[in-house]
Amino acid sequence: MKSIIDNKNLLNRPFILFSLIVIAFWIKTYTVYQIEFSLGIENGLQQFLLFINPVSSTVFFLSFALLAKGKNRNFVYIVIMFILSLVLYGNVVYYRFFNDFVTMPVLLQTQNFGQLGGSALALIKPFDILYFLDVIVLIALIWLKIVRPQMELPRRAFIAGLSAAILIFTGNLALAESDRPQLLTRTFDRNYLVKYLGVHNFTIYDIIQSSMSASQRVAADSNDITEVRNYLETSYVKPNEKYLGAAEGMNVIYISMESLQNFIINYKLNGQEVTPFLNSLTRDKNTLYFNNFFHQTGQGKTSDAEFLMENSMFPLPKGSAFTVKATNTYQGLPEILKNNGFNYTAALHGNSKTFWNRENMYKALGYDMFYDSAYYNMTEENTLNYGLEDKPFFKESIPYLKDMPQPFYAKLITLSNHFPYPLDKEDQTIEPATTGDKTVDRYFQTARYLDESLEQFFNDLKASGLYDNTMIVMYGDHYGNSENRKPAMEKVLGKKITPYEQQQLQKVPLFIHVPGEKIQGGIKSTYGGQVDVRPTVLRLLGIDNSEYIEFGSDLLSTERRQIVPFINGDFVTPDQAFIDGRLYSSLTGERITEEIENKYYSDFVKNQLDFSNKVVYGDLLRFYELKGFQRVERSTLDYSQEKRYNKP
Template identity: 50%
Template sequence: MKKLLSTKMGFFAIAVVLFWIKTYSIYKLEFNLGVSGAMQEFLLFFNPLSSGLIFLGLALFAAGKKAGRRIIVFSFILGFILYANVVFYRFNGDFITLATMMQTNNFGSLGGSILDLMAPLDILYLLDIAILIVLYNKFKSNWRTERLQFRKPLIVLAVGVIAFGVNLGLAEKDRPQLLERAFDRNYLVKYLGAYNFMIYDAIQSVESSRQRVLADSSDITEVENYTKYKYAEPNPAYFGTGEGKNIIKIHLESFQSFLIDYELHGEEVTPFLNSLVHDESQDFTYFDNFFHQTEQGKTADAELTTDTSLYGLPQGSAFVTKGDNTYQALPAILEQRQDYTSAVFHGDRKSFWNRDEVYRHLGINEYYYDSYFDMSEENVINYGLKDKPFFEESIPYLQEMDQPFYAHMMTLTHHHPFILDEGEASLAPAETGSGTVDRYFQTARYLDESLEQFFIDLKEAGLYEDSIIMIYGDHYGISQNHNRAMAEIIGEEITPLKNSELQRVPFIIRIPGVDGQGINHEYSSLVDVMPTMLHIVGIDAQDYILFGTDMFSEDHKAFVPFRNGDFVTEAYSSINGIFYDNVTKEVVEEPTEEMMEMKETVLHELELSDKVLNGDLLRFYTPNEEWEPVNINDYFYGEPEQHPAK
């Protein structure tokens, strides 16, 4: 060993081995990659090798002892990148992409969450760097001062490229079309590795930019034909019943449907929402098989999808990377067709998720952000304004709005890491040992209480009776990283199928003067919200490029694509490439032709939505003669003193 370490190549070999061990260990300890079978396990073990040889091999071109120092620096940088993914994955169950790294203006609001995701034992992830520093200082005096022969680092890089080629060949054999249909980042990391995934992601980002430059008006034709074919005729019993009514859209942060009717310590966690679901007066309809479809954009993805009926992007957030696209969004359509005024209420920074820019492209008239609220210390926690003061302070602004209005109310308190100030929790935490899961129920109760008071305030302000009220959950709050605790909460193992079932979020709606349906079991999702709302107010959705269909329609297309290419239907689900029977929960060993066709439909739909966003294709599409493209210069979100109502 001493003889080996007395050379730069020997030190390099030790660095590669340490990098390899560290990366594979983190794969196994931190990431839930769904490895199954000997081939996938081998590829997971093998894939760090090519990255280690190539990235650390670049340091060998340096002269003398610089090569050793660069090996240490490169090892640290690679380790930092991997650890950043660890922290990101602990909450998001996902990997960092180039698009998410571009969203640096969001980081200021994430401090509490990030610290909560770090653990004291994470310091062990620096062990390899410490070992390399000790070995370098001990053996560098034995190294030759001249530069290595040029062919040696070239051979190392060539071996790294060959290793990657072998890796990719075996991966494509086990998972055909891995790179062509790479909707799921877990697959890419599992098969190719975290570092090779980042290179692939960078290439995809460049390709996405290229698509916009090369797109032309002919590219929208295929999309238009598909959405027209998928279109569902409105239900006559609901079409136009909400015309001229205010729309109050309440966005429940991180709220999953398993909370409905769930009891903890013998108490209902969300008694008010439960009362709406089981309302004896039949005012409300609750869709209990409603799913979110967000990816890395999370809340911003939910906003995009509900207001445009487009899917979020597979990497990053369209609000950030496609914020200046042309959109034909619900707020703009309502304004042009029925003279609605629209507003978003959100107790966080104006620019978070690029909202102050993208809202102009969506045609949103007013934006009430943190400057419009009392952001004193007692009113703020975690991501921004607490839900109770948020709703209370929003009432006067709602009263000032020209009617009919479309108001989007975005809650914040029920967000990871799910914390409340002392004395604010009216429910004891769960007792799973996972702080995230245990606190989740307390902030859910707080949100439920704030919503109950908001309903009371709406009625006192005279805004309740004449308003359509829509309540929906934006995305999951508990990721797969907490499966052990969640299994204890729901009393069953969290299988891949069960995890997909946990992606249900509530959708509850009240239409004034229309009897609700109680509980509706139709399978539906965020992408269906916009066509449903258009039909309720009497605007035919057929003119527009929408990937969802009216949830009240008898022709509603009851399949739910997830952003990674998985999907669920009433009878069966496709998760990680495996089909399941939803009744028996068993794997379907021989999928039917219908199942395979549905899988192709889902992938095709996601591809078309990506084409719309990446190519900015709506700039080439005119829905009807009345449509006027949104002029962003008509929208300005100034400080309160600049607001016309002030």
């Protein structure tokens, strides 16, 4: 036995080594919680749960090493610790920008990984190697033979380990439920799950939930879409006759303004307007500017914004519908327009067709054509960060637009104003901010570059002859500076960012430009979100949208409910904001502590999210047939170079 275990060395006693490894990983995980995550601890119980929640998952996974014999057990310890550390660190890097945790659908978005480039590198810090220190130390102890091969243990040791893990988790969950009832059945917010249960328990929960969601399509039938349709009929709002058909017969161009937040509109940096062109549109008689318009995206970010804008449905609570639900049946905006007199639909983007699985999803939405990076001059001087810079992108897109048979619908997706906001020196026409956070400081330069590229595009559109017959819809796709940039953003805004102010930073600009004095332009202060744009655009085009499955409502209707749901269950209205289980006044921004009935709001938000998820997870639109509606056959769509001028 002495050849297997040295009893004089405590590290070679199986249960002592096991306990020390558990404690080391436990302390490391809790330290990561404190340094890297902003989980909103509100009371002593939550702090206690945050402290103990790594224990159950650590004991559970490391217990499997107890089944191994001799030197194999130490190897299994290393493998398990490395995998657990990798999961933890993966969440650290992801959280640094997205302020969210990694889910299984995100991991399935592998086609995006190879293109992250500088964005991912900007999130990695030199001291990150310390997050693998316990693994490195164990490897060193084994290599130096301080930790030797372990003695064989009876199977009951493994069973005891699993039993202890389950017992600890049960107690953890019971305490969590006492503070947050129905934690696993009603919460949409991953921050809550990690705060109460821990990163690794959340990962297990997420794997189970992802498996369950896959089964929803199998169980769905036509009765489910009837239920959804009946619900939507109760929330239908009539159009505003003043705007109905104002853009009838026009081309439609959507422009996704990458990472552009609304605070930048009319913002001055060192006395200079950051976005002078967009600022001018807020005063333009042919432009509607919505200043209480919120992004509603989740983990899919830009692709989620596209999903909202094209389908008037909410994005998935985990992952991107573009990646995991591209095989679904949709009635997207391109397909609807083709059924209502439009001759051509196209998406244009200076990035690879595989990013966010766009090639497949665009076919599901019914786009005739997708002009990806293969159609642009992707020279070294024209590309930066995620792809083609905005000015050459817009310049090279004009010939494609001129060639499209009218009326057409085209969506253009910009790239330059993207984290970590690099910009060539010759393109910098405004000095950076001086907050001390380089990411936030550079944001103003790339936002100015985007603004200049939009002005150039408007001018080129006028020169092309398309401008006078084209409605242009420009929208911010998601936030540019996450909650993790709060200290710098407080300097930018000149005020403390409370939870209410943080929610207000989810505002993005929406401009709807209709030339020819066919609308009464100006600032519209109605509360709305990206889910509301499609019904608004359809009515401006004079298209009856009453039979389509839409969870948004016309932003110009005088009857609309001004309730903006977010996919984590929060919401905002002109009078109330619901954030992390607490109410705030939208008038003062102050916390509402007295009891105020908000059941109507919360029920509306829950129904919107639940029914939308039901449609997407169940692929319910495959059961929804509209009279005379022609679906586009995906097999007939070809986005390759030789097909680009093949017109319907």
